[in-house]
Amino acid sequence: MSTTSRKPFVGGNWKMNTDLASAVELADNIVAACGQFTEKCDIAIFPPFPYLQAVGHTLGNHNILLGAQDVYFQPNGAYTGEVSTQMLLDLNVKVVLIGHSERRHVILEGDDLINSKLLAVLEAGLSAVLCVGETLAQRDAGETDQVNVSQLTSGLRNVTEKQMQRVTIAYEPVWAIGTGKVAKKEDAASAHAVIRQSISDLYSPNIAQQTRIQYGGSVNAKNASELFLESQIDGGLVGGASLDSGQFAAIVQAAI
Numbered sequence: 001m002s003t004t005s006r007k008p009f010v011g012g013n014w015k016m017n018t019d020l021a022s023a024v025e026l027a028d029n030i031v032a033a034c035g036q037f038t039e040k041c042d043i044a045i046f047p048p049f050p051y052l053q054a055v056g057h058t059l060g061n062h063n064i065l066l067g068a069q070d071v072y073f074q075p076n077g078a079y080t081g082e083v084s085t086q087m088l089l090d091l092n093v094k095v096v097l098i099g100h101s102e103r104r105h106v107i108l109e110g111d112d113l114i115n116s117k118l119l120a121v122l123e124a125g126l127s128a129v130l131c132v133g134e135t136l137a138q139r140d141a142g143e144t145d146q147v148n149v150s151q152l153t154s155g156l157r158n159v160t161e162k163q164m165q166r167v168t169i170a171y172e173p174v175w176a177i178g179t180g181k182v183a184k185k186e187d188a189a190s191a192h193a194v195i196r197q198s199i200s201d202l203y204s205p206n207i208a209q210q211t212r213i214q215y216g217g218s219v220n221a222k223n224a225s226e227l228f229l230e231s232q233i234d235g236g237l238v239g240g241a242s243l244d245s246g247q248f249a250a251i252v253q254a255a256i
Contacts, residue, residue, distance in 0.1 A: 012242025029245035085124035136175035176217030192232035221250035
């Protein structure tokens with residue numbers, strides 16, 4: 001368990017999974033399994049866009065946060081297929097994923113776009129999870145820290161100290177996402193420490209100590225406890241395991 005005063009944060013990223021009925025059922029099960037833990041751990045779920053409203057209704061007033069998997073930085077206009085911050089606010093979304101590795105490496109979003117999205121989210125009063133992480137090729141080339149610091153620095157460009165109170169960083173090594181491979185706890189802790197030092201360099205030691213850094217990359221009920229024992233790791237951004245309410249609840253309990 002972290003010895004810091006940072007409240008752990010566990011997010012469940014459902015990605016492009018579920019249909020309407022199963023999304024509502026899963027949200028209902030997560031409320032039942034995790035609702036009692038919200039005082040000790042911030043919990044958010046990120047369903048697909050079409051199900052945000054239905055899942056939001058299911059979450060009701062249970063203090064589990066409704067999250068969006070992405071957003072566009074323009075307030076409105078001729079941007080076919082995109083979703084604005086105001087639309088998310090309209091649905092009671094509280095937190096948005098920015099720069100998830102699949103947005104970077106599958107959809108090919110660049111650093112400038114990711115930064116624009118983060119600034120738009122914070123300007124709208126929403127909270128954000130900024131995702132950073134290296135590919136296997138970058139890891140093998142010894143570039144893990146360089147990549148993370150670069151993505152962090154470009155992502156946080158023009159973000160103020162005050163806005164940093166609403167920013168969580170998710171370190172998700174791309175080679176570990178959906179592969180079943182998990183970074184060794186020492187490697188994950190080392191990457192988190194470098195990220196935290198980088199935040200200190202960009203802002204201040206105080207901001208760095210306040211900022212939560214999640215680990216993401218094949219987190220499940222079996223490995224969560226060991227990962228979360230590292231004081232640098234403040235919870236998890238969970239993919240596949242978040243589609244199982246029992247596993248997700250076990251991960252939340254491990255974070256607490």
